Amino acid sequence: MLNLRLPLPRLLSAGEVLSGAGSLGALKALDAARLAVLLSPTLAADEEQMAYVKKSLRAEVMTFIPMPGGEPTLEKLQPVLAELTPFRPDWIVAIGGGSVIDGAKLAWVFLEHPDADLERICRPFGLPGLRGVARFAAVPTTAGTGSEVSSSALFLDEETRAKRAIVSHELLPDVAVLDPKLTLAVPPQAVAAAGMDALAHALEGYVSRFSHPLADMQAEKAIAVLLDKLAATWRQPEDTDTRLAVMHAAMLAGWVQNLKVPGMGHAIAHQMGAYGIGHGLAAGAFLIPAMRHNSEMPQVQARYAKLAEELKLRDDLELIDTVMQLKAEIGLADALSKLAGVDRKQVLAEAEAISAGALEDICAKANPTAFGPEVVHRVLKEVL
């Protein structure tokens, strides 16, 4: 990896990306002696899926460690590390949704740097080198977060209840595997939420402050596929071809997220974890208000109009309508509080804190227009 100081557009990704139904079996080729598989609790409990996983992997010794549910926190990771550290793995394979992959990345960090200072490693690119002990493979079971090709690991700070991120290209997995077979057991709402997260990565990233023409092309393709196929895969989960197409699109959107950084919608969505609201749901919910707000800026409006043209849509307004229509099709038309099952008033009561957190979020800094607390308050009311 080049050690660049200039923010030049470049494409950084996982070392190798494998995809296709059954592609998990490629991990048999890992040069692993001690392989630790960190996997989602749902998957761990699914005998059929576990049989498939076990059959697809090979190493001298393997251990399977279920990850905690929900957003990763350091506290929740402790039992994982207590198992992982004495196992002394030389490969870690993370199988699960974005939270599982992010949590596994954190476990990897603390395996290799058990004395890592959290403040230091949370500074952008403050993470020391990895891989002196173990390498990392990511196998997403949802099509959305893009964690398999991202340079970050998000976690919830127990103390402040804020979402924090470790950002470093060291966190890019050595191998990413997109195997639609592993996504078949994912419930429809999770498919929908993850899909909307991916769409938000692409749509928000497309207009971010950071210029990256290559990522824009990826965004265009990701948006086209997601608008076209997300509803279909939600309706027909057993169609692995469609599921794979959506996974590919979600990974393209993951690249966009990693290279361009999404904006305001994601900045606010990151604050919802503290209320038990899943990231995908939140990201999908704040996407349209973010697009509308940003389209007030002529340059952004022009960018979305160009995108609409690429997508054979009339204009930016039709683009927003299309996204709204998709949300409705996949069961996400309701208010966020209803979808997530949270008390709207309770969340709105903390609008000040949510707003402060959102404005500090790295995604706020990538948003094409500056926005203040009043915008966040308005959007919260609208979405919740």
Place this chain on the structure above:
Amino acid sequence: MSAEESIDALLKLPVFGTPATQREKQFLAAMQAALTHHLEACPAFARYAVGRGTDAGKMPMRLEDFPYLPVQAFKENAELLRSVAESEVRSVLKSSATRGVPSVVAVDKVTAKRQVRALAAVLEAVFGGKRRPFIVLDVDPQGADRAAMGARNAAVRGFLNLASEVRYVMKADASGALVLDEGLLAEALAAVSESAEPAVIFGFTYVLYAHVVEPLLASGGQVVLPAGSFVAHIGGWKKLADRAVDSAKFGADVSRAFGVDAARIVDFYGFTEQMGITYPDAPGGDKCCPVFAEVIVRDPVTHAPLPDGEEGLLEFLTPLPHSYPGIAVLTDDMGVVTGRGEADGWSGTRFRVTGRAKRAEARGCGDIMGEKVARPASLAARVMRPAGPGEARLLFSGEANHVAGPWQAPVELADLPKVDNLSALAGQLREARARLDAYSVDELGALIGAAAARWGAPGSPLAALRQQGLQFLTSWCRSDALRRTADNALHGARGHLDGFRPVGGSARTMLLARPRGLVCHWLSGNVPLLAMLTLAQSILSRNANLLKAASQFTRTLPLLLDAFRGLEVKTPAGRVLRGDDVLASIAVVYFSRDDEASALAMSSEADVRLAWGGREAMESILALPRTLGCEDILFGPKLSMMVVGREALAEGRARQKLVRGAATDASVFDQYACASPHTIFVERGGEWSPEAFAEQLALEMEKALARIPKEPEDPAAAAQIKALRLRAELVGRVWHSDDGAWTVIYDETSGGLAPPSYSRTITVKPVEDAFAVLPLVSADIQTVGLALSGERRLEFARQAALRGAERFPDVGRMTFFDSPWDGLFPMERMVKWVTLGGPV
């Protein structure tokens, strides 16, 4: 009166019988005449004199104001010190130089003639005018290798001008060493005994005593010389002093061996740089200056003249040298003026030689490598030597630090626990090593990192060492830095230390790096915190460690290790890592270098012998027995330098950074590190001339003093710096601090490496082309700080690497410990590689 006439008049005066007033007047006049001649005839000397405020229009009126040259000037800059045309040089005198570089002086007809007259006058005053038979304790120069005899031959020949008959009684053996020919001696003694004519036995002090007097007395023999005979000797006492023979014992033994009265045993003092001028013992026993010479005693540090009775460096003045400007020479000899005026019928200043100035010769000499890491005693506390063999003492173990306290406080070995059995101690450490197996390499790194964070904390007894490498060490021992070091050393993955790990992209073959067992470290005292750099790597690789402390900076390693005591680090996995588990397999001991029993026991136990030090230390360790398969990691003596290309001298911030970095490199550890530069070669043709670079470097050296404070020099080092600065004035320009803190010398007269003088003394030398420096690079060169770019940078480094150099860091980072070091990755040598599966 011309110079020739005034000197001639001086030589005609009674040599020890001229009244003081007449002698002083005529001597000053002759000195002034001689100075005028040398100022006109020797440009280097003239430059030197002008730099010191003397020129033809400003003649000194007091002897102490004459510009004087240190003797070292004749060792390294002899070609510059000539006041006659080369064609007039009749012979070149070379000192015998038992150690190091010999002095060289060019002698013309005028000088030779004066030397003969001067010597004859002194000898006549001592032995009387009559010619006598001489028995010479040397080889017959007829047929001998005259070149090898050097100035010794000249000195001997001078004395023989008074001989009626000469018999040589030594011969050279196959190796060229002098041996006594007993047959010739017996023959010669018999001849003089028979003739009853008073004779002179003449020779070098050490040869006379060690080869003739001692064996004679040991065999119970005695030779009775005819009445009125003399025993005359020259050459100095150094070698006898090493054998604890003082002048009283010498006199008594010689008197007994030859039956000669003590008053007739005469020691003549003199030195090559003023050949022909000899100072015999006067009746009171002290040396006496002849009428054509004078002595001044100077403060060893300030060089200010000292009053009679005070000890200092001896400076000798004489107007006799004509072909070279050696009319005022500051020697390395210490002495004292004991009297003036007339006493016992002798007039002339009397003085006594008390010894040699410490570190009198710059260690640029033949044995520089062996001594280069030695450090003046006063700079750091020394320990006492234990009483005898097998007397190892325990300084530190997992249980206690027996040398806790201020880092620089002296250590009383007698108060420390004795190690009855080093092998048993080694066994305990090996056993305790198993406690490290419970830790992953990253957990060990976390522990070392946490201990390192304590070293520089407020209140730490080591905080004062921040500028002596503690900051660097702390940063180097940060856990992430250690992990990087381990990755670099261990095939890219420190995970090999934790278990078998596939290599080559396939799980078919796996590699494990297992600890070798017990690493025994021999530490050196040149850089206080050095040991921890390799100890940390040994701990990471899960070895037990037995360390032999150096006699300087003895307490620093135990203090560093104390930071592990009671240390607990809680990991995110919920594990508690304990520093005491690390300490359990570490012990620090001390035993003297003469304690062969302890050295042998330690070496025999080692699975890895790791040593820092000078040549002598390395050779003594290599000579110790070791187990089969024991690995040696030897960081022996090395020299370093810097090369600055013209491209680096273009105006701008980079140039300023470069010169600042050069000052840092020359200041860190006061230049005692093997990676410290002593010479900077600067290419001509850049926007700054090499001289301008030197001038800027001087400014930066002063600033570096604020960043990197310096320990005050001890008197010996200060005296050496002073002498160096004097010498440097002959060859170029010198910039220096008011005290001895730093010195920048610009020398365009010689192209070689400047001899290391330490104490922030850096020599800048111009070169036409950076590549011209390559012939100076050898396996003795460790680091070349490089300020070149592009193809030249790569090609210079490639060629210099082929010649033996091992590091080419950027300027400003030369002394940063790195891995690899001395061409090897220490950690890689502390493990054994074990395979599982394969081979593919």
